[in-house]
Amino acid sequence: METTMDCCEDMRSPATSRRAVLLGGASFAAWAYLPKFARAADGRDPRLVVVILRGALDGLATVAPTGDPDYAGLHGSIALSSSGPNAALPLDSFFALHPAMPEFARMYREKKAAVIHAVATSYRDRSHFDGQDVLESGFTGPGRVQSGWLNRALEGLPKGERVTSALAVGPTTPLVLRGAAQTVGWAPVALPQAAEDTAMRLVELYQHRDPALASALKQGLALDKAAQGDDMKPKPGINGVGAMRLVARGAAKLMAADDGPRIGALAFDGWDTHANEGGPVGRLAQLLGGLDGALAEFETGLGPRWRDTVIVVATEFGRTARVNGTQGTDHGTGTIALLAGGAVKGGRVIADWPGLKPANLYQGRDLAPTTDLRAVMKGVLKDQFGLAERVLTESVFPDSAALKPMQGLVG
Amino acid sequence: MARDSQVALVALHRFGLGARGGASGDFLNAASDPRGFVKAELARPNGVLLEVPGLQSTAALGKAVFDYQFEIQQARDAAAKSAAPATEGQSPPDAKAQRRNLSLNSIAMELAPKDLAAKEPSKEQPAKPPENPNAAMAPTEAMRPNAPKPPPAPLNIIQKTFRAEALARLQRAVIADCGFTERLVVFWANHFCISANKGGPARMWAGSFEREAIRPHVLGRFADMLKAVEQHPAMLFFLDNQQSLGPDSRAGRNRNRGLNENLAREIMELHTLGVGGGYTQADVTSLANVITGWTYAGRLGQLGAPGTFVFNANAHQPGAQRVMGKIYDAPDVTQGEAVLVDLARHPSTAKFIAGKFARHFVADDPPPALVARLADVFTKTDGDLKALATALADSDDAWKAPLSKMRSPYEFLVASGRLLAQIPNDPGRYLGALNTLGQPLWSPAGPNGFPDSNAAWAAPEGMKLRLDISAQIASRLADGVDPRDLLELIAADAASSETRRTIERAESRQQALALLLMSPEFQRR
Numbered sequence: 048m049e050t051t052m053d054c055c056e057d058m059r060s061p062a063t064s065r066r067a068v069l070l071g072g073a074s075f076a077a078w079a080y081l082p083k084f085a086r087a088a089d090g091r092d093p094r095l096v097v098v099i100l101r102g103a104l105d106g107l108a109t110v111a112p113t114g115d116p117d118y119a120g121l122h123g124s125i126a127l128s129s130s131g132p133n134a135a136l137p138l139d140s141f142f143a144l145h146p147a148m149p150e151f152a153r154m155y156r157e158k159k160a161a162v163i164h165a166v167a168t169s170y171r172d173r174s175h176f177d178g179q180d181v182l183e184s185g186f187t188g189p190g191r192v193q194s195g196w197l198n199r200a201l202e203g204l205p206k207g208e209r210v211t212s213a214l215a216v217g218p219t220t221p222l223v224l225r226g227a228a229q230t231v232g233w234a235p236v237a238l239p240q241a242a243e244d245t246a247m248r249l250v251e252l253y254q255h256r257d258p259a260l261a262s263a264l265k266q267g268l269a270l271d272k273a274a275q276g277d278d279m280k281p282k283p284g285i286n287g288v289g290a291m292r293l294v295a296r297g298a299a300k301l302m303a304a305d306d307g308p309r310i311g312a313l314a315f316d317g318w319d320t321h322a323n324e325g326g327p328v329g330r331l332a333q334l335l336g337g338l339d340g341a342l343a344e345f346e347t348g349l350g351p352r353w354r355d356t357v358i359v360v361a362t363e364f365g366r367t368a369r370v371n372g373t374q375g376t377d378h379g380t381g382t383i384a385l386l387a388g389g390a391v392k393g394g395r396v397i398a399d400w401p402g403l404k405p406a407n408l409y410q411g412r413d414l415a416p417t418t419d420l421r422a423v424m425k426g427v428l429k430d431q432f433g434l435a436e437r438v439l440t441e442s443v444f445p446d447s448a449a450l451k452p453m454q455g456l457v458g
Numbered sequence: 459m460a461r462d463s464q465v466a467l468v469a470l471h472r473f474g475l476g477a478r479g480g481a482s483g484d485f486l487n488a489a490s491d492p493r494g495f496v497k498a499e500l501a502r503p504n505g506v507l508l509e510v511p512g513l514q515s516t517a518a519l520g521k522a523v524f525d526y527q528f529e530i531q532q533a534r535d536a537a538a539k540s541a542a543p544a545t546e547g548q549s550p551p552d553a554k555a556q557r558r559n560l561s562l563n564s565i566a567m568e569l570a571p572k573d574l575a576a577k578e579p580s581k582e583q584p585a586k587p588p589e590n591p592n593a594a595m596a597p598t599e600a601m602r603p604n605a606p607k608p609p610p611a612p613l614n615i616i617q618k619t620f621r622a623e624a625l626a627r628l629q630r631a632v633i634a635d636c637g638f639t640e641r642l643v644v645f646w647a648n649h650f651c652i653s654a655n656k657g658g659p660a661r662m663w664a665g666s667f668e669r670e671a672i673r674p675h676v677l678g679r680f681a682d683m684l685k686a687v688e689q690h691p692a693m694l695f696f697l698d699n700q701q702s703l704g705p706d707s708r709a710g711r712n713r714n715r716g717l718n719e720n721l722a723r724e725i726m727e728l729h730t731l732g733v734g735g736g737y738t739q740a741d742v743t744s745l746a747n748v749i750t751g752w753t754y755a756g757r758l759g760q761l762g763a764p765g766t767f768v769f770n771a772n773a774h775q776p777g778a779q780r781v782m783g784k785i786y787d788a789p790d791v792t793q794g795e796a797v798l799v800d801l802a803r804h805p806s807t808a809k810f811i812a813g814k815f816a817r818h819f820v821a822d823d824p825p826p827a828l829v830a831r832l833a834d835v836f837t838k839t840d841g842d843l844k845a846l847a848t849a850l851a852d853s854d855d856a857w858k859a860p861l862s863k864m865r866s867p868y869e870f871l872v873a874s875g876r877l878l879a880q881i882p883n884d885p886g887r888y889l890g891a892l893n894t895l896g897q898p899l900w901s902p903a904g905p906n907g908f909p910d911s912n913a914a915w916a917a918p919e920g921m922k923l924r925l926d927i928s929a930q931i932a933s934r935l936a937d938g939v940d941p942r943d944l945l946e947l948i949a950a951d952a953a954s955s956e957t958r959r960t961i962e963r964a965e966s967r968q969q970a971l972a973l974l975l976m977s978p979e980f981q982r983r
Binding site: 101102103174175176179192217218219220221222225242244245246248249251252253255256257259260263264265266267268269270271314316317318319 | 935957
């Protein structure tokens with residue numbers, strides 16, 4: 048346990064804001080009861096981390112198709128550019144990465160990171176909850192919330208396999224890891240919470256329905272800020288960058304241990320960028336910086352285990368190709384998934400690019416999905432843990448017989 | 459259908475404690491027969507009593523707390539004699555700062571995730587000062603049942619009792635069908651409040667006071683409740699009447715001490731006539747004289763069984779007294795009982811109670827016609843509280859008035875627990891959140907009880923804290939629930955399109971649930 052405590056040192060300073068106190072109560076699962084693993088014959092000791100981005104990530108703003116002639120016009124004022132200040136980081140002649148992600152760019156150059164673009168689950172509507180259910184349950188439609196595909200993958204592993212338990216980060220187990228197979232939980236001191244976003248949505252609702260409560264809440268929020276002695280600026284260590292790093296650092300240390308979990312899942316909130324999404328700088332940039340930092344923490348924290356690690360970053364759906372009237376984007380369809388880790392065959396953007404001409408957009412609005420996210424997951428599970436295709440199709444991703452596991456993502 | 463939903467909302471929120479989650483069918487039941495749904499609990503004989511195995515009588519609790527305090531005192535005396543005074547009164551250097559931050563610390567502890575398989579006590583959690591009056595509310599070990607913990611300070615008998623009483627009350631509130639009678643219990647307990655913060659006996663008796671003096675009469679007669687309250691050891695202790703001596707009584711002369719008007723004043727000002735109810739200072743003094751000798755037996759049981767109400771003739775001011783123009787000349791406890799009967803029947807009392815009742819259930823400024831009607835019922839039925847509650851539930855005014863009141867913290871937390879089917883098996887989270895939101899259980903700041911207005915509960919800091927607590931609840935409980943379904947459960951088509959959209963568009967279940975708990979549909983009643 049000692050090894051995992053120092054990830055929280057930052058949170059104990061007297062300057063800790065009330066938000067941190069509210070989220071306080073660090074708790075660490077007791078690992079000691081987990082059995083030691085037998086070494087596999089090939090010497091590999093694979094690890095898999097699934098990171099869920101809740102709120103629907105704008106894939107076109109994160110890995111921008113700067114080579115597509117329609118991109119800049121659609122994404123308007125928030126479009127990335129390969130030149131000028133805050134230039135996007137080129138990945139190949141067509142795609143460029145958001146400048147807030149230099150670590151991922153480095154991993155990509157080192158061929159330890161890859162992008163899958165124009166990807167989506169089988170969900171085609173626009174509800175976050177339903178989209179997250181589909182993403183995490185692994186079923187073709189919403190409403191199946193009893194178990195997640197990662198838990199069923201765990202169950203599908205042959206008995207005596209090295210991986211015997213999985214780590215759920217957060218106050219509750221994300222759906223993707225919920226189910227019959229045993230999991231263990233760890234709640235870091237401060238999970239990034241979209242609390243300000245929640246408060247703003249509530250103020251908006253009150254303004255329409257209950258002006259008295261709107262006024263009281265606005266004053267309360269203002270008092271709270273004043274008491275904390277700062278303004279609207281994100282607080283390092285609490286929101287965004289700092290908190291995501293802390294979470295990743297703690298999870299990585301747990302997963303790096305000899306008897307630690309080999310599979311982990313965690314979720315970052317706050318990606319619902321309807322307004323003021325920002326371009327190379329701004330709100331999304333802040334979030335992407337946090338995610339980039341979290342990936343770097345995993346790399347550092349996993350140490351020698353990084354070599355056999357795959358991190359999959361996925362979101363419930365994408366956002367509209369066209370920027371909306373409030374400098375943001377609305378719920379869309381096609382987006383990206385990111386792979387990072389020493390085991391990733393990286394340095395590639397994998398995409399069957401549909402193009403952004405109006406006629407090529409899904410429903411005239413969204414990047415059209417050309418790759419099913421389940422194929423990516425199936426490929427990763429097959430390569431990392433040797434799960435049989437039969438298991439992947441029958442129990443992990445039911446009704447996915449037509450989807451072959453994507454080949455060669457790991458190796 | 460829209461109208462039925464609106465009426466169901468009134469039944470569940472204005473009169474009750476909100477719809478329960480799961481398959482309770484509360485909303486449909488409330489929509490199909492709203493008045494029947496509300497009044498069903500009134501018809502249940504003894505339904506308002508709270509009898510839970512393990513909860514003891516005031517007398518038994520009194521004996522336990524006297525014995526406990528006696529032991530502590532003896533240990534303290536022994537230590538003072540034998541040891542250097544180094545340990546006496548010592549408190550950690552950060553004790554003061556911590557007290558200032560009590561609510562924040564307690565919320566962090568109360569709401570810390572406790573569902574994980576195992577955990578260690580947080581390093582962030584400062585040790586409590588030894589005499590922390592709220593220690594009973596948030597013991598660390600209860601928060602972290604599986605924790606490999608340092609030797610915990612065991613709960614003392616007072617803390618254990620308080621938590622057991624709180625748990626019983628919370629469980630009843632969370633599982634009640636409608637919750638109307640529980641709302642009535644809370645109303646009357648607040649009208650006749652004591653504060654557990656007064657000291658050991660008050661904390662020990664807070665629950666039994668409510669069970670013994672309030673609940674049996676919530677659907678009975680006001681005069682009976684009044685007598686039970688004013689003769690209950692908890693009230694006598696809270697308002698110091700056990701110290702009040704008739705100046706001319708044997709005890710008063712022997713000890714050269716006299717009257718304490720505290721209880722007499724609150725009986726007239728807060729319990730019956732109300733400020734401006736027509737009494738004078740002379741009436742207060744007279745009543746104080748009348749109730750001298752109203753006390754409870756102590757540890758040694760010289761006057762009766764320890765912890766029971768007794769009339770101590772030695773302390774009673776002899777002679778007749780004039781109260782509100784009438785002479786009371788009985789020589790014993792019946793003198794005071796006769797005054798209480800008359801105060802209960804006084805027109806000012808009817809007016810005062812009717813106004814407070816309507817203000818609590820209907821609006822900060824209730825319809826005058828409703829108040830008049832309730833006062834009339836109160837008078838005509840000689841203070842029949844079931845008739846009063848029935849008149850409220852039968853009144854069109856109470857059903858038509860817009861849902862403008864803010865749920866109190868207690869109502870909000872219980873409603874959340876009901877919606878999310880969180881029947882507590884440990885009161886810690888509820889108690890901690892009640893502290894944070896300014897309504898610590900059974901511990902109002904003064905004898906006038908907790909405030910009952912929007913100004914008090916929709917205040918800026920309170921709203922911010924409510925949001926924080928809603929977010930905490932949501933972060934623990936949102937998985938596996940669909941906030942869209944929950945909105946159907948609490949409001950169905952009475953939900954505004956804005957609220958519906960706000961919840962549907964939330965970016966995660968957690969956020970959606972926090973927004974639902976904060977929505978006007980959930981907060982207003």
